[in-house]
Amino acid sequence: MSATITPREITTNPRRSDKVFRSVVSIVGLFAFAVLLLIGTFLALRGFEIFKIEGFKFLTTSDWNVVTDESGNQTYTFGIAAMLIGTVLIAITSLTIGVPLSVMTALYLNFYAPVRIKKFLTAVIDLMAAFPSILYGLWGYFVVMPMVIYWAKLLHKYFGWIPVFDVQQPFYERSPFLAGIVLAIMIIPIVTSVSREIFSQAPLDRIQAAYALGATRWAVIKNVVLPFGSSGVVGGAMLGLGRAFGETVAVYSILNIVFKVNWEILFGMGGNVASMIVLKWGEASPIETKALLAAGFVLFVLTLIVNFLADFIVNRAVKSGRA
Amino acid sequence: MMSIPTPHKPWAMTPRELLYPTLLILASALATFFIVANTGFAGKLAYAAVFFTLSSLSLFFLKLRTVGQQAAIDSLASSFMLTAALLVFLPVASILFSTLQKGLPGLHPSLFTETMFSASYLDPVENGGLLHAIVGTLYLILLTVIISVPTGILTALYLTEIKGPGSRFIQFTVQAMSGVPSVVAGLFIFASIIIATPIKASGITGAFALSILMVPTVTRTAQEVLLLIPNDLREAGLAMGATQWKTVSTIVLPAARNGLLTATILGIARIAGETAPLIFTIGGSDKLNLNPFVDYQGALPFYVWKGLLLGTPESIQRAWTGILVLLVLVLGLFTIARVFGSRKVGK
Numbered sequence: 001m002s003a004t005i006t007p008r009e010i011t012t013n014p015r016r017s018d019k020v021f022r023s024v025v026s027i028v029g030l031f032a033f034a035v036l037l038l039i040g041t042f043l044a045l046r047g048f049e050i051f052k053i054e055g056f057k058f059l060t061t062s063d064w065n066v067v068t069d070e071s072g073n074q075t076y077t078f079g080i081a082a083m084l085i086g087t088v089l090i091a092i093t094s095l096t097i098g099v100p101l102s103v104m105t106a107l108y109l110n111f112y113a114p115v116r117i118k119k120f121l122t123a124v125i126d127l128m129a130a131f132p133s134i135l136y137g138l139w140g141y142f143v144v145m146p147m148v149i150y151w152a153k154l155l156h157k158y159f160g161w162i163p164v165f166d167v168q169q170p171f172y173e174r175s176p177f178l179a180g181i182v183l184a185i186m187i188i189p190i191v192t193s194v195s196r197e198i199f200s201q202a203p204l205d206r207i208q209a210a211y212a213l214g215a216t217r218w219a220v221i222k223n224v225v226l227p228f229g230s231s232g233v234v235g236g237a238m239l240g241l242g243r244a245f246g247e248t249v250a251v252y253s254i255l256n257i258v259f260k261v262n263w264e265i266l267f268g269m270g271g272n273v274a275s276m277i278v279l280k281w282g283e284a285s286p287i288e289t290k291a292l293l294a295a296g297f298v299l300f301v302l303t304l305i306v307n308f309l310a311d312f313i314v315n316r317a318v319k320s321g322r323a
Numbered sequence: 324m325m326s327i328p329t330p331h332k333p334w335a336m337t338p339r340e341l342l343y344p345t346l347l348i349l350a351s352a353l354a355t356f357f358i359v360a361n362t363g364f365a366g367k368l369a370y371a372a373v374f375f376t377l378s379s380l381s382l383f384f385l386k387l388r389t390v391g392q393q394a395a396i397d398s399l400a401s402s403f404m405l406t407a408a409l410l411v412f413l414p415v416a417s418i419l420f421s422t423l424q425k426g427l428p429g430l431h432p433s434l435f436t437e438t439m440f441s442a443s444y445l446d447p448v449e450n451g452g453l454l455h456a457i458v459g460t461l462y463l464i465l466l467t468v469i470i471s472v473p474t475g476i477l478t479a480l481y482l483t484e485i486k487g488p489g490s491r492f493i494q495f496t497v498q499a500m501s502g503v504p505s506v507v508a509g510l511f512i513f514a515s516i517i518i519a520t521p522i523k524a525s526g527i528t529g530a531f532a533l534s535i536l537m538v539p540t541v542t543r544t545a546q547e548v549l550l551l552i553p554n555d556l557r558e559a560g561l562a563m564g565a566t567q568w569k570t571v572s573t574i575v576l577p578a579a580r581n582g583l584l585t586a587t588i589l590g591i592a593r594i595a596g597e598t599a600p601l602i603f604t605i606g607g608s609d610k611l612n613l614n615p616f617v618d619y620q621g622a623l624p625f626y627v628w629k630g631l632l633l634g635t636p637e638s639i640q641r642a643w644t645g646i647l648v649l650l651v652l653v654l655g656l657f658t659i660a661r662v663f664g665s666r667k668v669g670k
Binding site: 107121245 | 393498
């Protein structure tokens with residue numbers, strides 16, 4: 001009896017275990033996309049009725065009223081213009097304060113700091129990112145606000161002739177300016193880490209060439225590092241903008257939310273889409289809930305666009321650094 | 324016989340060169356004191372601003388006289404950078420200090436054994452406790468980890484091991500998902516699960532909302548760790564005849580174990596303090612609920628939130644104490660993550 005030995009077939013096809021592994025991993029890989037899609041669909045679906053009734057008025061007017069008369073009929077108007085403007089105003093304030101601080105800190109960490117301070121400060125900045133946002137809210141209300149009111153009075157006194165620093169009535173509590181300052185601190189970690197990442201990729205040969213030509217540290221930064229990293233910094237700022245748009249609890253704790261457009265950042269009255277949703281959630285009627293979901297959809301789309309842009313800019317900056 | 328020259332740093336400043344800047348800074352501190360005391364300026368802000376202006380300007384003119392214009396501008400830039408770094412450090416110190424200062428008075432032993440079921444937030448702080456909130460937060464963390472860690476690591480595996488045709492796209496969606504505002508995550512779970520299915524607000528719906536925030540963090544950290552695993556290990560596995568599945572499960576993942584643990588812990592630190600999604604999804608109970616799948620659940624951030632909203636001295640005290648407990652939890656996780664993260668990959 002002779003055993004017939006058939007040689008194992010040699011093939012490049014993956015084994016069954018590999019097929020299973022690859023398909024499972026690929027399916028789970030689509031999780032993020034599926035969630036994004038579902039978020040968009042569900043919020044749009046639930047808010048659809050509101051978009052149909054209000055149309056573009058939802059984005060361009062600032063009235064938010066639900067009135068029930070004696071016979072039980074409800075009349076309502078929903079508009080989030082003041083909230084959108086407030087969100088942008090606060091976000092711009094926070095970027096104006098936070099981005100220069102972050103960029104200078106990133107430069108300090110990469111080009112000035114001794115190793116020990118660098119390690120310590122990096123840990124501190126990571127820690128800032130891990131603080132719960134409600135902690136920023138509490139701290140902002142009880143610790144920062146008394147200081148900021150004083151600063152706001154000074155700003156008003158000496159720079160009141162600039163329209164945004166003007167205040168009609170002396171009411172400085174819970175202003176967009178305060179919210180902007182607290183948000184500025186909250187976005188520092190992300191902007192700093194993106195800026196550091198970009199600055200650390202600045203071409204070493206050019207930096208060393210500049211030093212060899214006798215340039216000072218500042219001259220190197222100004223002529224080599226910043227031109228190279230500027231687009232990355234813009235991307236980091238956009239990521240920070242996305243954070244600032246979406247921040248809810250911290251802003252809710254420190255901002256006086258009023259449905260009225262207000263451009264005076266020192267005056268204690270502002271708007272914020274995310275916080276408004278939380279504010280109105282507690283006693284919302286079914287139709288109002290739908291309007292809040294519609295507002296959530298607007299916020300979602302807004303942050304999605306900002307994040308896509310940021311991602312695009314950062315990726316391009318990182319790639320140009322590696323080339 | 325040649326003598327070995329002792330190493331020295333010709334660029335280091337001599338004591339004489341150091342003397343003038345030190346003197347100038349001391350002089351500006353003194354001058355600041357007099358200016359603030361004798362003019363209209365007042366407050367900490369005035370001290371800081373006057374001192375910064377005086378010291379950086381005096382150093383600027385010192386460099387201008389002794390070295391030249393370029394060096395003077397350089398010294399001015401250095402002052403700005405150092406000040407910015409200090410300004411970034413100050414809020415963190417202030418946050419830690421004020422949390423300790425305002426949170427400690429509210430600590431009492433029964434805090435960890437009692438709930439708020441039979442106590443009101445407006446009672447003196449000795450009444451009631453936050454056991455229900457701690458239990459709720461631990462449940463939320465546990466459930467969220469069970470959902471997001473496998474999802475996050477598998478997504479990272481797709482991006483680093485399979486590198487399939489959709490890599491760029493998936494990378495993009497993960498990036499976009501990490502930008503989803505926490506309030507939107509909560510609204511989404513409310514709109515898609517709580518009003519549409521029989522599952523009502525409870526611990527599990529809170530965990531769903533938190534997972535949306537945790538998956539991107541885990542994915543991105545895990546991806547960085549997996550990229551650090553040397554390719555030699557993978558190739559060695561494949562060369563021995565192992566399938567890709569065997570290579571990944573017995574070589575790559577064990578080698579990345581510590582890093583993946585760090586990814587998990589960083590993810591937990593990210594979600595443990597999230598408040599906004601919980602407002603829409605967990606209901607916020609004041610009594611102990613040991614079943615996270617049925618009935619309203621409490622949570623530490625929610626306890627703080629409630630205390631803050633009520634606004635009486637007692638409830639605010641509760642909020643500070645609650646945030647202190649939460650902060651200790653987050654800081655503990657953060658420290659563990661750093662200890663694990665600083666170990667070498669592959670050991």
